[in-house]
Amino acid sequence: MAKLGIHDLAVRYGKLTAISDLSFTVAEGERLFISGPNGAGKSSLLGAISGAVRAAHGRIEMDGDILSGLGPERIARRGLSMVPEGRRIFGGLTVRENLMVGTGIRRDRAAVADDLETAFTAFPILRDRANAPAGALSGGQQQMLAIARALMTNPKVMLVDEPSLGLAPKVVDEVYDRLCSLQALRGLTLVIVEQSSTRAARVGGRMILMRGGRIVADGDAAGFAAADLLSEAYFGDPA
Amino acid sequence: MITQHRIRRRMAATTPVLLALLLLAFVALTLAFGDRAAGRMASETLIRVTLVVGFWIFAGNSGVISFGHAAFACVGAYVSAWTTLNPAMKATLLPGLPPALAEAHWHVLPAALTAGLVAAALALGTGAAILRLSGIAASIATFAFLAMVNTIWANWTPVTGGTSSVVGLARYVTPWVALGWAVAAILAASLYAASASGLALRATREDEVAASASGIDQYRHRLLAYTLSAFFCGVGGALAGHFIGVINPDGFYLSLTFLMLAMLVVGGIGSLSGAVVGVLAVSLAVEALVRLEKGFTLGATTFALPPGSQEIIIALAMILVLVFRPAGLMAGREIMLPARWVTGRGTSQN
Amino acid sequence: MSLQLLFDALSLGGIYAIAALGIALIFGVMKLVNFAHGQFIACAVFALILPSTDAVAALGLGLLPTPLLILAILGFGAGLAMAAEALVFRPLRNASPVALMVGSFALGVALQNLLLVLYGGRPKAISLWAGLGAPVQIGPAEVPLLQLIVIAAVIAILLALGLMLKRSRLGLEMRAAAEDFGMAQLLGVRANHVISGAFALSGALAAVVALVMVAQTGVADVRMGGQIMLIAFIATVVGGMGSLPGAVAAGLAIGAASALLQAGLPDAARPFRDAFLYALVIFVLLFRPQGLFAAAGAKPRV
Numbered sequence: 001m002a003k004l005g006i007h008d009l010a011v012r013y014g015k016l017t018a019i020s021d022l023s024f025t026v027a028e029g030e031r032l033f034i035s036g037p038n039g040a041g042k043s044s045l046l047g048a049i050s051g052a053v054r055a056a057h058g059r060i061e062m063d064g065d066i067l068s069g070l071g072p073e074r075i076a077r078r079g080l081s082m083v084p085e086g087r088r089i090f091g092g093l094t095v096r097e098n099l100m101v102g103t104g105i106r107r108d109r110a111a112v113a114d115d116l117e118t119a120f121t122a123f124p125i126l127r128d129r130a131n132a133p134a135g136a137l138s139g140g141q142q143q144m145l146a147i148a149r150a151l152m153t154n155p156k157v158m159l160v161d162e163p164s165l166g167l168a169p170k171v172v173d174e175v176y177d178r179l180c181s182l183q184a185l186r187g188l189t190l191v192i193v194e195q196s197s198t199r200a201a202r203v204g205g206r207m208i209l210m211r212g213g214r215i216v217a218d219g220d221a222a223g224f225a226a227a228d229l230l231s232e233a234y235f236g237d238p239a
Numbered sequence: 240m241i242t243q244h245r246i247r248r249r250m251a252a253t254t255p256v257l258l259a260l261l262l263l264a265f266v267a268l269t270l271a272f273g274d275r276a277a278g279r280m281a282s283e284t285l286i287r288v289t290l291v292v293g294f295w296i297f298a299g300n301s302g303v304i305s306f307g308h309a310a311f312a313c314v315g316a317y318v319s320a321w322t323t324l325n326p327a328m329k330a331t332l333l334p335g336l337p338p339a340l341a342e343a344h345w346h347v348l349p350a351a352l353t354a355g356l357v358a359a360a361l362a363l364g365t366g367a368a369i370l371r372l373s374g375i376a377a378s379i380a381t382f383a384f385l386a387m388v389n390t391i392w393a394n395w396t397p398v399t400g401g402t403s404s405v406v407g408l409a410r411y412v413t414p415w416v417a418l419g420w421a422v423a424a425i426l427a428a429s430l431y432a433a434s435a436s437g438l439a440l441r442a443t444r445e446d447e448v449a450a451s452a453s454g455i456d457q458y459r460h461r462l463l464a465y466t467l468s469a470f471f472c473g474v475g476g477a478l479a480g481h482f483i484g485v486i487n488p489d490g491f492y493l494s495l496t497f498l499m500l501a502m503l504v505v506g507g508i509g510s511l512s513g514a515v516v517g518v519l520a521v522s523l524a525v526e527a528l529v530r531l532e533k534g535f536t537l538g539a540t541t542f543a544l545p546p547g548s549q550e551i552i553i554a555l556a557m558i559l560v561l562v563f564r565p566a567g568l569m570a571g572r573e574i575m576l577p578a579r580w581v582t583g584r585g586t587s588q589n
Numbered sequence: 590m591s592l593q594l595l596f597d598a599l600s601l602g603g604i605y606a607i608a609a610l611g612i613a614l615i616f617g618v619m620k621l622v623n624f625a626h627g628q629f630i631a632c633a634v635f636a637l638i639l640p641s642t643d644a645v646a647a648l649g650l651g652l653l654p655t656p657l658l659i660l661a662i663l664g665f666g667a668g669l670a671m672a673a674e675a676l677v678f679r680p681l682r683n684a685s686p687v688a689l690m691v692g693s694f695a696l697g698v699a700l701q702n703l704l705l706v707l708y709g710g711r712p713k714a715i716s717l718w719a720g721l722g723a724p725v726q727i728g729p730a731e732v733p734l735l736q737l738i739v740i741a742a743v744i745a746i747l748l749a750l751g752l753m754l755k756r757s758r759l760g761l762e763m764r765a766a767a768e769d770f771g772m773a774q775l776l777g778v779r780a781n782h783v784i785s786g787a788f789a790l791s792g793a794l795a796a797v798v799a800l801v802m803v804a805q806t807g808v809a810d811v812r813m814g815g816q817i818m819l820i821a822f823i824a825t826v827v828g829g830m831g832s833l834p835g836a837v838a839a840g841l842a843i844g845a846a847s848a849l850l851q852a853g854l855p856d857a858a859r860p861f862r863d864a865f866l867y868a869l870v871i872f873v874l875l876f877r878p879q880g881l882f883a884a885a886g887a888k889p890r891v
Contacts, residue, residue, distance in 0.1 A: 071774075072771070073780065076774075084772065090769060092768055100761060101765045153776060
């Protein structure tokens, strides 16, 4: 069975249609990139899956359970976590407090300490700054904190919205490096919004191209990179 | 050819006319079919139209809720009392008045105009400070302003009579006088709403940040609307005083603030028609509840609501409107003639 | 500053700070300026006595032994606030801050008139803890015992609240929700839980103010929450909307200014003390519209 299933999803803001008739599935442990130009509906898609945005119609399933209509708090409890666009760090809380916010939903209290240790090992900078206000971190550090924070809810599926936004290429390399090793370590299913198809090809995984709220292509990210020039021309939006 | 834009403008121009006719019909009907209490209710309602339409000029166009407009009514009522009361009476009731006021014995019309002007001047002065604050903080500051005026009026006994009432105001406010001022307020409100300043202010209502980015000087337009708004609340206060003949500071405090807010919320803050319809709806409800509080007979038994239940019911109705119909009865629409009526003859060549 | 004046300023400012915290807690998590807070205070006062329109108050809850009484009234305040949240503010959860504020104003009017229906409009004498007025000699100054108790209680409450916000799960979730409610929800923080918690705390703080006011004045009056609520509003604006430390600091500052005005103003001007206070605040805001204690660079969000 697919880990995550999207069936006939539509999202509208008033009269504006952001997503229409969208269907795809994600297998357990898969790494799926969602790419496409601005306004393609990528963030609306993640919003709808996480429950932050209400779907106009359609069905979203995880492990065969229906998520649609549950609201973000309950979807998070089912084991779906989100690293949002712009990171949305709690700037006034310390780094450690940021990491702890999402642990309220867990019953395995003993494992929380282990996970905190895992997070600190994966991102040593977070251990060094554990008691500093999160607002004082640099952009790259905040991105890492956002990833670590999402992991602290002990998710099975993690959605990551534009992790490379506003970061230097070297920092992006580092972020993806950690993200991939954490995925392997935890057996996570990852859905990542990523503008740059070359970046997605380099990291490796499956890729869905969106445009105008629909899927226009679905396949291996490396294959898209081969056809890179074509897709770049098609979207007219160099990443 | 008449452009779409001109049709809209002509339609909008019919709003004040239709609202005035609505109020005229209201007065005529209550006087023709109602008892004496209904006549009093008609005057009271029209005074409230003046107050609430005045209030709407600011709150409706700016989207900022003011809790301070009852204070402008308070100032207006006292200014009119100071200028029109019999000097002999003032010498005993209000010994602290400055000589010029103590000897004044004006006609009621210039007194009402002066009441409005003084309230407007006060609004200009205090608004210059309060309106620099953003939305919610400004609302709180207007509440502080209301409390400040009430504290001063309740304690400045030689000039205001303190908490004891000032009596003997000439009771000249008939339903027709009140209608005249209500219509004047409606005209001024629709003129302001259609003016460049009104349009700019409503643009800022939707999004403060975007509007300031587009170069609209929100502060200046707010201040203008606040000042104009206070003028009609000042006049409304003067009318209220001369309607009952007795004024005291608590008559222009929290209950009046609540009533004005309730009317605006029930009718819908988004349109001038909403303000007027809200006054009519709430006034009729209040009248019905007051009669219920006095008691009514059904068969052999007499039922009466306990005193105070009127406010409770209005407050609950207000909350229900906020929950189920947040834009109010009129939902931001104006009462206006349909397009085919205002295009006139000979323009149907399309 | 004389010692007596210092105690006046501290006890008055402390109560203002507690009231301001009650406003700021709720504003922080749901951007609601709660105009019903004053009526929460008044309701907690009247919860001490039995409903009747007689001139003399018959104690109800007020008959309990002091520790139980305090718990009962705090519980009443918390329960009332939570009920108000569930019945009025939850249906308005997605409304604009302006609609929320207007709704709370209507709720306040409804509660005040409910008290009028149940208890009548005349102020009633309540004899509770009459012994607290006794003076205590501290150095050169004579200070009422009540003032010392108030100051101690305020310090204890501030410490407990600070600890609760910093160390407890609910405190962490409340602080996270105050910064970014949507993000907190994405991390599984339950909105109802956090908002109910904030209302419960706010209601309990209103009850504290109610107990202090009863002990100070010995009177139950339907209007008694209004003035202190206004001061609390002003403190939250001056403190920077939603900032808890700002609200406390501004509450204390307003208490001090108030005590100084009371001592410094000539007799004839004393009834106008509050008017001077409000004018002072509006004047202060002219120069610092974002509040006195707002973090540098913090932009007003409302």
